[in-house]
Amino acid sequence: MQKELQEAYGFIFEEELLNEIESVGIFKEMGPNQKIMEIGDYVTGMPLLIHGAIKILREDNKGDELLLYFLERGDTCAMTLTCCMGQKKSEIRAVTESDxxxxxxxxxxxxxxxxxxxxxxxxxxxxxxxxxSEMLETIDTIAFMNMDERIMRHLRDKAKINGNDVVQSTHQEIAYDLHTSRVVVSRILKKLEIDGMIALQRNSIKIFDL
Structure with a gap:
């Protein structure tokens, strides 16, 4: 863990703090689509991301999700910090995007x-x-972008955090993230493919317009 911690946070924290993190922190390795934190649970710890990506989601009264932002290496979640400091229940769901x-x-x-x-x-x-700032961007995309722009932005973000122009995602998963229907997503993805911006594959999407 020491090497990974140094590579991810050595340029941010001094040696003494890094040693403390290594001493008290609990190291975890998780696969894709695993919950790290659930809405309504008391927060007992704060994640420092060493490798991979995590998506932070909110949920409405009907149980539909909305993607707020992604966390990458060297990040942590501000909403987790708020809940930790106030000893409150979590208001977000944190799910692994990748390993x-x-x-x-x-x-x-x-x-x-x-x-x-x-x-x-x-x-x-x-x-x-x-x-x-990222939450403001999310609000802006909902308020000012049409759905095809939102979907392309979402695909580009996923491609960026995974370092791959092929995004492993189903139409239903995109619909969940963007709080819309699978039918709408499928229709727009087909249009984007016709326009030459993407290529649809089985459970994945290749992005040409990065």
Whole structure:
């Protein structure tokens, strides 16, 4: 774990803090589509992502999901931080997008490190700022983009975080992420294929227009 931690966070945190993270953190490896955090659960730890990608989702009263943002290597979730600090139930669902390695930090260490380490405080504040900006972008896409633009943006984001122009995703999964219907997604994907922007494959989509 030490090598992976150093590579992902060595440029952010000082050696003493890295040693503490290694000492108290719980290292986990998870496959795709596994829940790290569920809505309504009390948050007992905060994830520091070492490898892979995590998607953060909200849910409406009907149980439909909306993708808020992705987390990548070197990231953490600001909404998790808020719940940890306030000892509140989680308001988000965190699901692995790909194979992931992460370190869960116990809730008790977060306030201690905020007072003890300047780099940790800066990391927390920067995480709040970044995630807030990403949520504003999500709101903008819903308010100002039509559905074909939203779908292309979503596909480009998934391609970027996975480092692959072939996105492994079904039409239904895209519909869940974007809070729309599979029929709408399938219709628009077919149009995008005709326009030469993507190629539809079995349970995957190749993106030409990155």
């Amino acid at each position: 992931c390695s992460l370190i869960m930090i116990p809730i008790g260490k977060m306030e201690e490190w905020t007072a003890k380490y300047k780099t940790w405080r800066a990391f927390v504040f920067e995480s709040y700022h970044t995630r807030f």
